[in-house]
Amino acid sequence: MxxxxxxxxxxxxxxxxxxxxxxxxxxxxxxxxxxxxxxxRVADVVASVVLLVVGALAALTAGWGIMLLAIGFGSCDAPGNRCDEGLGGTVVTLGPVLVALVFLVAAVVCVLRLVRRRTAWPVALLGLGLVVVVFLVARLVVGGTVTIGI
Structure with a gap:
């Protein structure tokens, strides 16, 4: 007007x-x-990057940790011990792959959200948590496959 x-x-x-x-x-x-x-926005980017770096280190550690669970099958030859080497071997083989897959999906989704200027740190935190959960489940399953007798 x-x-x-x-x-x-x-x-x-x-x-x-x-x-x-x-x-x-x-x-x-x-x-x-x-x-x-x-x-x-800056705080979200910084938090997301820090969580992704910590997640990468956790995924690397969890992957190696799952592969080292195979050492537990060395006691299967002892008298009285029973092992389900099929299930344990499957977990030891597929566990690191699953850890890497969980981390990669979380990282890709996080980066896509950062590019679209949406909050991304919860995705990175969820990915870190899922890596830990995959490791703990693998540890429980492999631990359950080795029964040490007297």
């Missing part, structure tokens, strides 16, 4: 003088930014 200005010029109602915001941009060429959202 325009109105006549006392000195003969035309003035636009609602617009301020210098530095007024029109359609999201400031008149003097600077772009208006919200400081709070930018800080949260």
């Amino acid at each position: 325009t109105s006549g200005h006392p000195d003969g010029g035309v003035r636009h109602d609602g617009a301020a003088q210098d530095g007024a915001v029109l359609d999201g941009a400031v008149q003097d060429g600077r772009e208006a930014r919200s400081g709070g959202r930018r800080g949260r």
Whole structure:
């Protein structure tokens, strides 16, 4: 809406003088930014990267740990011990693959969310938690396949 200005010029109602915001941009060429959202964005990126690095280290450790569970089958030859080497071998073989798959899926989803400027740190944290769960389940299953007798 325009109105006549006392000195003969035309003035636009609602617009301020210098530095007024029109359609999201400031008149003097600077772009208006919200400081709070930018800080949260930086914190999300930092937290996501830290959690992904910790998740990578945890996945590497869990994968090696699952493979080392095969050492427990060395006692299967002792008298009185029973082992389900088929199940244990399957867990020792597929466990590290599953750990790597869980981490890779979490990392890809996290990076995609970061690119789309959506909150990503919960995905990285969930991936880290799932890596730990896969390791614990593999440990329980392999531990259950070896029965030590007297």
